[in-house]
Amino acid sequence: MRPVYFKGDTAFSAALGCGLAAGWYGAASAVFPEAAGGIIPAAGAIGIAGFLPVVLGTRPFGQKAPEAARSHSNMLKQLQALDMHAGINMVSNEGILSEVNDHLLALTGYDRKELIGQHVKMLYDEVSQSQTCDIRNFLEQGSTWQGETHLRRKDGSTLVTQATIIPIFDKKGNWAGSISARTDVTETSKLQAERHSAQTLNELRDDIWIIDAQTEKFSYLNGSAKERLKLVNEEYLEKDLGDFNLASEIESVLKACRALRASGDVTTQFEAELVGTPMYVSIKYLPDPRGAGRYLIVSTDISHRLEQEQRKSAFISTVSHELRSPLTSIKGAMGLLLSGSAGELPDKALALLEIAHRNADRLILIINDILDMDKISNGQMEFDISDVDLVELLKEADRANAMLQQRFGVVVTLSGADKPVFLKTDPNRFIQVLTNLMSNAYKFSPPNGRIVLDIADAGEHVRVSVKDEGQGIPLAEQGKIFDRFADMTNSDRAAMGGTGLGLSICKAIVENLGGTIGFDTKEGVGTTFFFNLPKNEPASNAVDDVDVKRIA
Template sequence: MAPEKQKNEVALAALSGCGVAAVWYAASTAFLTGTLGSVLPAGGAIAVASLLPTYILRRKAKASSATELLSMSQRLDALNKHACINIVNDQNALTEVNDSLLSLTGYSREELIGQQVRVLYDDPAKNKADEVRGFLERGKTWQGETQLRHKDGSVLFTHATIMPLFDEDGNWSGSISARTDVTQAHDLITERQTTQTLNELRDDIWIVDSETEKFSYMNRSAKGRLSMSEAEYKSKNLSDLNHDQEIEEVLQACRTLRKNGGSSTQFKASLLGVPMHVSVKFLPGGAGTGRYLILFNDISEHLEQEQQKSAFISTVSHELRSPLTSIKGAMGLLLSGSAGELPDKASALLEIAHRNADRLILIINDILDLDKISNGQMDFDIKEVDLAELVQETDTANAMFQQRFGVETVLQGVDAPVMMHTDPNRIIQVLTNLLSNAYKFSSPGSSITVSVEDDAEQVRIAVKDSGQGIPANEQHKIFDRFADMTNSDRASKGGTGLGLSICRAIVENLGGSIGFETEVGVGTTFFFTLPKVLPDMIAADNSDTKQIA
C-alpha cells in the first residue's frame, strides 16, 4: 500500500475512534449514576478511542489481502491457459508441465515428466539449454527465442521467459518457464523473405498444396508467363491449369511423388509451347501435409545454341572428310608402291601418317553419326541376319587391332545360327566400338571374350575384358558424350569419348538396352540386348530402309 494512502487510512480510523468515544462518553454520563457514572464513561471512551481504529485497520487489511489473493489467482489461471509452463529441478529434469505445453509439443505428461528438458529442444538448439542454465544458476532471469521440436519432428519457435527458483536456504533449486508460441509469426517472416528472393529469379516458380493441389504461390516470372494475378492463380488448382495449359506431365509427377513417397523428380516438358526443364520437389509439413515446389527453367535458348553448335560441327566435319579421304588414299597408293619403292624410314613415317588419317576419319564419322542421332536422321536397314555370323565377321575384321595390342578374342555361343531382324551394319558398328575399347584397356597377352546368349525373345551380346576396370566416380557418365575427355588416364588410350554414346543411341533405337559390369583391377563387361521381334515402330514399316527418330 502507498505510504500516503496508508497515513490517510490511519488518520481516518483514529478520527472514527475519537468520534465513537465522544458519543459513548456523552451517552454514558447521561444514563449512568453513582460510581459507574463517574468511572465508566471516561474509561469506555479511552478504550473505544484506542481499540476501534485498530479493529478498523485490521478489517481493511484483511479485505485488501483477500482481494490481492483473488487477483493473483486470476492472473495465474490466465497465465496457465495462455502460456506454455514447465518447471525444471536442479538436475534439469522436468517436474511439471501444463496442458498448453503438452498441446503445443504433442507429448503426454507421462512422456515428459522426469525427462531432461533438452528433450524439448531441437537438435541445433540443444546448446541453448546449457546457456539458459548458466543464467539461472547465477540467479538471473533469461528471455529470448527458443527452438523446440514437436513429437512429430516439426520445428516450433517460442518466446520464453525462464526464472530461477531457490530453496529456503537461498540455493538454486530449478526454474519455471513461460513460453509463447511464435511459430506462425516466424514462418510468416521467413516466407516473406523467401518470397522476395523467389520473385527475383528468372525461372518460373510454383508452390502447390499437396492435399488440395491449389496454388499458394507463383513468382513474378510465372505470373507474367501465365498472365495471372495473385487472386487468379490462388483460385485455381493443378487440374484447372492442366485444362487450360496442358501440364499433364507436371500433374502426374506431383501425384506420383505423393503416392510413392518420393522427394524430387526432374524431366523435360513444354509450357505454352516453350521447352522447359522441370524440377518438382515435395516439401513435407506437419501431420502428413506438404507442398510441391515446382521450378520451370526455360531451355529454348540452350537448345538453340546446341543446334547451332551441332550444325557448325556437322558442316566442318563434312568439309574435312573429303580432303582427308583423298589424303588417306594418296598415302595408301604410296605405301602400296604405286610411285616406286620407298626407303624404309620414309615408309615407316608414312605408315604412321596413314594410321592417323584413319583415326581422324573415324572421329569425323563419329561426329556425323552423333549429329544424325541428335536430329533423328539415322537410317536403319532392317534385314533378317544371323547374329552369330555377324560376330565372327566383326572379329575377323578387327584381327589387325588384336595384333597391334597383343590380345586374342575368344568367341562363345556362335556355333549355331542366331536368326533375328536387325540392321547388320549398325550391329557391327556397336561391336567394333566395344571391341576397340576392350583392346585398348586390356594388357598385352590377355584375352577378350565375346559371348552371344539366345533365348526365346531376345539376344544378349557381351564383350568382357580383363583391363583396369572403371572407377566408381566415372561410371555414372560412361555413356555421356566426350566421356573420355574428362579422364586423363582413359583419354591417354585414344578416342573421342563419343563411341559409347553412339552405341547406346543405336541399341536403344533398335529397341534394346545397353549396360556394363565392372570391377576395378579385374575388368569390365559391356553388354547389350536386342529383341528378336522388332518393336512396332520398325515392324509397322514394310520398307527395307527405316528412319528411326
C-alpha cells in the same frame, strides 16, 4: 512459494514488475496479433505489474493497509488470469528449477516432480541451450532478458515460447536466480515460417505448381507461374484445369503426374514446352495418408541453356567437318605413297609414313565419334532398317579388322556362326557397334590373347557378344563405363587413348534399335561386352527416347 527479494527498494520492485509486464504484453501481442492493445495483452500486463510487488512483500507507494489489501486481492485475481496464459518457472543462480506453475507443466508435458531440482537446460532444446550463457550474463548484471526460447517437451517435440526472464536478488543484494514468464507462440512461429517459405517460393524465378492429386486442381501457384499462365490473384483455386486457355499444355503435365503416381515412383523429370517456352519439368509426388496427396511441380526455363547448346553443337559440327575434309585428303595421299604409286621409298620413310597413316585414321575416327554424338544428342542420327544376316555382318566386321588384329597380335574366333541369323536392323550401325567393341577388346588384350565373337539365340532377342582375356574393368569404373567422356582412372586403360565416346555411342545406337547393351567382367580374367537386338522390327528409325538425350 518462499519469499524472494529483488535488489533495490520498492520502486525498483515495481519497475521490475512493469518490465515483466511489458514482456507479457509483447508476447501476448505476438500470439494474439489482432488483440494487440486489447484485453488479453493488457490484462496480463496489469497482472504482472501488480503481482511482483506482492511477491516481494511490498505495496505500491502511498497505499495504506486497507488499500493495499484491496490491491492485493485484485492482484491475486489478475495473477490467476496470468497463470492461465503463461508458463512460469523459478530458477536458482545455479540453474536449478525451484518452482513451476501448472500451465508450464501442461505446455511441456512434465510432472512437477520431474522438473523440480533439475537443471533448466533439460527444458531447452539444442537451439536455446546456446542462449543460456547470454541469458545468465544479462541476469547477473541485473538486466531483464526478453526473447524467443525453444523448449523441449517431454515427448521430444519443440515448444516455441516468448519469454521474459528477470533476475532475483537476496537480502544482501546477491543474485539468487531468476523468474521466467513464458507464452506459447509455437503456432505463431510456424505460421511465420510458412509465410516466409511462401514468400520465398513466390519470389523464385522457377514456376512452382502444387496440384491436389484427388481433385486435380491447383492448390498453389507462385508468382512466376501465375505470370506465365496469365493469372491474377487466386482465381485459379476455383477452376478445373480444363477451364484454362492452356488446358492442353497443363494436361500434358497432368498426364505425367498420373503416370508417376501409377508407377509407384515419387519423382520424374522431362522437358516440355509451356506457353511457348522450353522448360525442364520436375515432378514430385507427395503422398498423404489422409488423402490422395499432392503433386509438387517445379519448372525451369531452359531457353538460354538450349541456345548455348545449339551454338556449341554448331561450332563442334563446323570444326569437325572442316577437319575431316583435309584429313581425308592427307590420308588418301599417304595411302598412295604407301602403295608405291610415287615410286619405291626407303624403309625408314615407309615406317614413318605408316605411323602417320595410322594417326590420320585415328583422327578421322575421333572426328566421326564427335559428329555421331552430336547427331545423337540432337536426335538427327538416321537409321536404315533392312533384312540382314547377322552372321554375314559378323564375318564382314572380322575381315575389316584383320589389320588391327595383326597389329595387336590377337587371335579372333567366331562362335555360333555356322548358320544364318536373319534380323531387321541397320547393317551399318550394327557393324559400327561391333567394330567399336572389337577395337576395345584388341586394345585391352595381352599379346596372343584370344577374342571370341559370338552370336546366340536369346529368346525374343539375338545376343551378340565380344569376349576378351584382358585385365577386366575395375569395380570403381564399371558404373560409368557407358558415360560420355568417362574418366577412366586406371592408368593402363587411360593409356589406350580414345575420345571416351565410343561406348556411349554404342549404347545410343543399340537402344534406338530397340535393344540393350551390357557387360560382364572380372579383374585379371577378362570382359565380355554384349548387346541384344529384338527379333521384331525396331519401332523407330531415328534417335528419340535414348538416355543420351538431354533429359532421361
